[in-house]
Amino acid sequence: MSSHPNCDAFVDKLLTWYDDNGRHHLPWRKNDASPFEVLVAELMLQQTSVEQVQEVFEEFVEKFPNPDSVVAVSEEEISEEIEPLGLQKRTKYFRKASHRIIEQHGGHVPDERSELLDLHGAGEYTAASVLAHAHGKDAVAVDTNVARVLSRVFGLDAADDPNAAENWDLAERSSPTGRCSDYLHALIDFGSTVCTASNPKCSDCPVADLCDYAE
Template identity: 40%
Template sequence: MMSTDPVPPAPTTAPASTPPHPRAALHARLLVWFDVHRRDLPWRAATATPWGVLVSEIMLQQTPVVRVEGPWTAWLERWPTPASLAAAPTDEVLRAWGRLGYPRRALRLQQCAAAIVERHDGVVPTAEADLLALPGVGSYTAAAVTAFAHGRRAVVLDTNVRRVLGRLTAGTALPRPHLTQEETRRADALVPGDDATSARWNIAVMELGALVCTARSPRCDDCPVRDLCAWRAAGYPADEHAAARRTQAWHGTDRQVRGRLMAALRDATGPLTREELVAVAGSGDEQAHRSLDSLVADGLVSGDAESFVLGR
């Protein structure tokens, strides 16, 4: 539930200026809160390897934590090193990915493993620039691995962190649809200077966004820094970028049909014909053929004109 404090009518825009932030108090309170409330996730364990952290970050992209814990554990038991994943058959990798969504991420992760073997002797690199050069690794993932796997200072900006920092420092309900340089600058200014504290700070802000400062139902009364929040002080102004946020439809889309085709191929004990795949697509023939052809083009499915299998 939202804070029980009286909330005045929400203005349509964020305030032009916000009060200054006591940075030290912000750090101290949030880190103490994190020590008490942090979730016990397997990729945060002291025994987790940098490779395990990297796998978790790829799996967690657009996928809830609850859906990742089991597959992550099974994945690391099967492919505990980049070298073991790089050498695996693609169809086995895609089957192991299962229903995590966006199966191209599985291919990118295998390509990433191969690059780590070829360029870094099978060891996940420590330099953020080297991480960024790996297939499937963007700026967020590179920063997250730098901080959470190697314990080094980095500016980690996922959706949760952007939302928390936007509310705290800019008084905005939700961040812009795309990351801005100003957001990065403000976030960088708040990250502690030393490696150990900066890594804890990054994960603490992320945890606050996941557990308390959520997008739809923030629990402001439970927030350890509520009195320092510019959004709360401004009376919880509405999301000024709401019109720019469009929720992508799922039912009836090519993505839905692709998911059905992938599920059928994962469960099959042998090749499936085009006719069989069109039958399970649950859509018109044109959309089914288009979706199947796109899976082939993406390297998720292979075969001749009439017989198809998972992987290359």
């Protein structure tokens, strides 16, 4: 646990807020979402809004529920499905990652950080996300939302830098054992609806009383 005096209280209030206000309906957060579906969602969500991903995710995983189904079709068939998302390079991510999962991991999405990092298109954030959301492991992933929320609440210098070690350290020290997946989803939902980049809703924030940033 963190040495920061407000840490436990912050996590507690955030998780309570998440229970009531989180986007629990998102298809890739379903309890029975497969590890491959989680990986697909994480790749789609890179620099892409949730609303855009919602438009294509379910049809994609219905057509391509596993790595075998991805490599079985032409590049054009994959590209066609994700075209509305932009960042067309991800077509190659899906194909290369699927090939590696089949050849190196028997068709199953790996559950070790180093193996996930070897998948094309998966960096530190995506690897940690898959560990937490697909395999239930205690791993933290810091994106722009998480970095912004943590740095604001705890008054860090690395304001909105997802690559700053300061933010990853704080995320790890504050993360509740056994509930990393919920905690990360909570931080993201909170960062995208309340603790927003511009015009944050501090006047309607459940943790404003212990936040270094709130006025």
